[in-house]
Amino acid sequence: xxxxxxxxxxxxxxxxxxxxxxxxxxxxxxxxxxxxxxxxxxxxxxxxxxxxxxxxxxxxxxxxxxxxxxxxxxxxxxxxxxxxxxxxxxxxxxxxxxxxxxxxxxxxxxxxxxxxxxxxxxxxxxxxxxxxxxxxxxxxxxxxxxx
Amino acid sequence: xxxxxxxxxxxxxxxxxxxxxxxxxxxxxxxxxxxxxxxxxxxxxxxxxxxxxxxxxxxxxxxxxxxxxxxxxxxxxxxxxxxxxxxxxxxxxxxxxxxxxxxxxxxxxxxxx
Numbered sequence: 202x203x204x205x206x207x208x209x210x211x212x213x214x215x216x217x218x219x220x221x222x223x224x225x226x227x228x229x230x231x232x233x234x235x236x237x238x239x240x241x242x243x244x245x246x247x248x249x250x251x252x253x254x255x256x257x258x259x260x261x262x263x264x265x266x267x268x269x270x271x272x273x274x275x276x277x278x279x280x281x282x283x284x285x286x287x288x289x290x291x292x293x294x295x296x297x298x299x300x301x302x303x304x305x306x307x308x309x310x311x312x313x314x315x316x317x318x319x320x321x322x323x324x325x326x327x328x329x330x331x332x333x334x335x336x337x338x339x340x341x342x343x344x345x346x347x348x
Numbered sequence: 349x350x351x352x353x354x355x356x357x358x359x360x361x362x363x364x365x366x367x368x369x370x371x372x373x374x375x376x377x378x379x380x381x382x383x384x385x386x387x388x389x390x391x392x393x394x395x396x397x398x399x400x401x402x403x404x405x406x407x408x409x410x411x412x413x414x415x416x417x418x419x420x421x422x423x424x425x426x427x428x429x430x431x432x433x434x435x436x437x438x439x440x441x442x443x444x445x446x447x448x449x450x451x452x453x454x455x456x457x458x459x460x461x
Contacts, residue, residue, distance in 0.1 A: 218399070250396045270399030276391035279383065 212244035213335055216254035216278065220271050220305070221297075222261030225321035226288035230258060233324035245331055251278040256334045258327075259313075262290040262297040263305030275311040281341035283334035285315040287327055292316045
């Protein structure tokens with residue numbers, strides 16, 4: 202959390218992509234937005250379209266039908282962007298590893314910047330992951346990476 | 349240009365024109381704040397449809413009133429297929445169906461009675 206004070210240059214808009222998760226991680230993402238954890242106090246807000254997003258939060262092991270959609274959503278997100286994988290399924294495909302209908306984990310499909318482990322990941326861990334993504338984004342901005 | 353003051357309200361075309369001009373300038377100002385460095389030729393230039401590919405055919409983009417009843421029509425497809433073939437639009441056919449139906453009801457009622 203030390204990166205936070207330097208990371209308040211602007212609000213961070215996050216787009217959530219569920220690629221076949223059991224909804225456990227998705228519920229924890231929602232929990233991170235509740236008053237108990239209150240992610241919005243850091244300027245972190247869920248947005249309804251990747252075209253407005255700085256960060257992609259990806260959950261799930263990536264099922265076969267979701268693969269082209271995940272790629273498309275990643276491409277539609279403007280640069281600089283960061284990808285945060287939430288949960289064990291996105292990181293390793295978890296219990297769905299080598300399943301006939303799973304083509305994940307996520308880093309086989311799109312580049313991943315931050316992994317948040319857990320089954321499901323706790324809201325504090327998700328916030329920590331997003332803050333790490335902020336640091337990554339700031340690095341990209343300093344490097345002048347734009348679309 | 350003089351306006352009209354009716355006592356209940358006033359109308360001045362020049363004032364409205366200036367208002368629209370001012371609003372247009374404000375809108376252009378907001379537009380200028382947006383980013384112009386997106387890749388228009390890539391996916392970033394296409395509409396976001398929950399990750400789905402943007403349909404190329406205009407028919408696929410057009411949402412008709414019939415789509416609201418898709419679930420019912422699809423669920424009762426067998427019924428609709430038969431009913432649509434019977435639906436000729438000729439009044440004589442409908443009257444014939446009415447007479448046949450009435451006769452069937454009479455037969456049932458008389459038979460049961």
